[in-house]
Amino acid sequence: MRIRSSIFTKLFSTYVLSSIAAFLIFSTVLYVLFQQDLKGDFLSTLHAQHEQVERTLQLAYEEGQNKEAIISTLGFNNDNSHKNIYLYGENGELLHLFSDSEEPLHIEQEFIEQALSGNPVNEFVNEKGHRIFLMVSPIESNTLVEFQEKVLVIALHGYDSVAKSIKGMFMLAGLITTIVATCFLFLVSKKLSAPLQTMNVVAMEYARGNFDRKVKVAGDDEIGQLGETLNHMASELASLDNMRKEFVANVSHDMRSPLTSINGFVGAMLDGTIPQQDQKRYLHLMKDETERLIKLVNDLLDIARIEAGQVSIQPQNYNISEQIRKLMAKLEPQLTKQKLEIEIQSNQDDDLYVFADKDRFDQVLGNLIENAVHFSPQKGIVTVRVLGIGREVSISIEDQGPGIPREELSHIWDRFFKVDKARSQKVGTGIGLSIVKHIIDLHGARIDVESEVGNGTTFSITLPMASKIAKE
Ligand SMILES: Nc1ncnc2c1ncn2[C@@H]1O[C@H](COP(=O)(O)OP(=O)(O)OP(=O)(O)O)[C@@H](O)[C@H]1O
Ligand SMILES: [Mg+2]
Structure with missing residues (x-):
């Protein structure tokens, strides 16, 4: 069976894995740096002890004090770190050994020879599974007194236990951080995924045709x-x-x-x-x-x-005044039936020409005049004005019908919209004006409507004027 991973599982696992990876990288880098730092600390401790041994030897030789007694304090003074101290003579023979363990460490002769030739050795050596930090360094007397002791070896224990306790601390910190981060990330993932899950449920409802459920919107992300x-x-x-x-x-x-x-x-x-x-x-x-x-x-x-965007327009220059006259003639029988009067007015002596798709404008003007006639009362007057204004032609169709309420005006272009559904149910489907608007838009032209309830309606179209052409 295939387990579908939810957005919550994805978010949560991604967050947790990335925070664990980030923590691991961070702690590894820090641990490596820390180890280097620790090694540096061990080295400086050993250097300080080397100097102390040299000073002690000097004191013992110059002031003739009991050299053995003074030197014997060396291994165990000042600090309580666990260490062995060896002093070798010029032939590589062991002169003094101070050890607080029963079995002193075996020092490779090769290290002693290297130090005798003037090169100090700083190395980790493995002793029964523990790393011991070894410093083998030549002793040089800087006074007139020649020391018999030529090489100092300090073996410092405890490096591993310090490193181990640091490792333990890192692991504990990692564990606590991971637990806290996991709880936090669980809550964050839940918070992020919960609205998505709700939306999914709501979207399924929409798919079933139930549009009543709404999503609670929280935040503006x-x-x-x-x-x-x-x-x-x-x-x-x-x-x-x-x-x-x-x-x-x-x-x-x-x-x-x-x-x-x-x-x-x-x-x-x-x-x-x-x-x-x-x-x-x-x-x-x-x-x-x-x-x-x-x-x-x-x-x-x-x-x-x-x-569907399948209609394109083919504009041409044509006589719109004549087109209106022809449309009126077609409506003659209906005008007589309704005892309507229709008036055409123009502010020009000559006919006006426009640049538009003539067939589509037949539809536009036909629909508007049909509406005006249809909604006019008996014996009403429909006025069609064809006006030349500057470089534009304005065609307006005015009736004395019932008018359209202001709040409905913005909807009249919608498909199947009818102001008074009961009254106009018998005629028309409410598509006419929607077709008109689409055709006007295709022309990049403008259509306006002014209406007052009880006082009639006026639709006005503005088109670019075209020059009169010989072949009309
Ligand atoms: N001149 C007008 N006077 C009053 N109301 C109008 C006028 N023209 C349109 N309307 C309102 O706008 C609605 C939509 O008009 P539209 O021409 O789109 O549809 P219709 O005339 O009802 O049907 P059809 O699809 O046959 O044209 C009409 O039903 C009517 O309510
Ligand atoms: Mg209509």
Whole structure:
């Protein structure tokens, strides 16, 4: 079975291993340095003792004191370190030996000869598994008196036990440090990994479609930011999910109504409920319904293609004044039905030209004028203004409809958004303005909306003006 390593295990083991490695490196370096220092200490002790031996010998020789007695104090005065002292004559013969152990150390003759030839020897020698520090050095009398003693050997014990106790101290310090650091690192790893584990659980909930759970955000570090991002993602996903549900509901509803009427009319025609002479009128009604369906499907396909970035624009110079007139003409039947008046105003004598994608602008203006007509009251006036302002053309469509509440204005460009869902459910899906906004954005142009509840709405588009071209 494969054990899945959690982030906690990874963090914790990495921390512990790196702190142990750091401690080992640190203590090894320190131990090596300490050993060198200890060796230096031993050496300086031995040098001091060498000088003391020389002074003692001098005293004994010059003042004629009892040399044996004076020298015998040498080995055991001043300090209580465990040591052997040997004094050799000029032929390498042992003259004095002071030892506090029963079995004095055997000194290699080779060392004595080396010292007699003027070269001191500082060495560790192994004696029954213990290292003993040995200093074999020549004695030179610096007075008129010639000493008989020519070589001094001091064997200093205890190096190993000092080194061992230091090692023990290091190990104890290491053990305590490791225990304390492990506890600390355990807590740190838990603290770092706990929010990630919670986020994982919460993310799994999101994957199951439950967006209600939120991550508790603590701190503003990367983990805190991740928590915030996750919460933000959840609210975005929740609103997308709502939108999707609304979309399915809207689209199904918008498709079902015309399909139901078409189905009803066809059934009625087939079973003769609709008399022959009325059939044409019903066929017209069915045509209107199919056109509604076609518009809906086209809008859906359009928005899907635009949002997938599959739509590009082909701008050209064209007469926008004429385009507006043609659109009005198409709407004539509906205007008459609603007893609406439509006015086109311009501040120029001549038609105005813009540089834009003509077909896409048919969609833009068509949608805006359709909305204005649709939301206008009976006998209302829709005013379309085509104004040349500097090097720009401003097209505004104003109606006297119910207006849009201020707090809803920023949402009108969203897909499937409808201000009054109940009222406008019968017509439109809420895609029109979203398509308009996308097309305007593709042109790099601007669209503004001004609206007051009860006082109508005005949409204004600003486009760069194009010069009139001969071939229009
Ligand atoms: N001129 C207007 N007056 C008042 N409300 C408007 C106007 N134009 C748009 N709205 C509001 O904005 C919403 C979105 O408009 P949009 O054109 O995107 O959708 P629609 O007209 O409902 O459906 P369709 O997809 O057929 O255009 C409308 O449902 C309406 O509530
Ligand atoms: Mg619309």
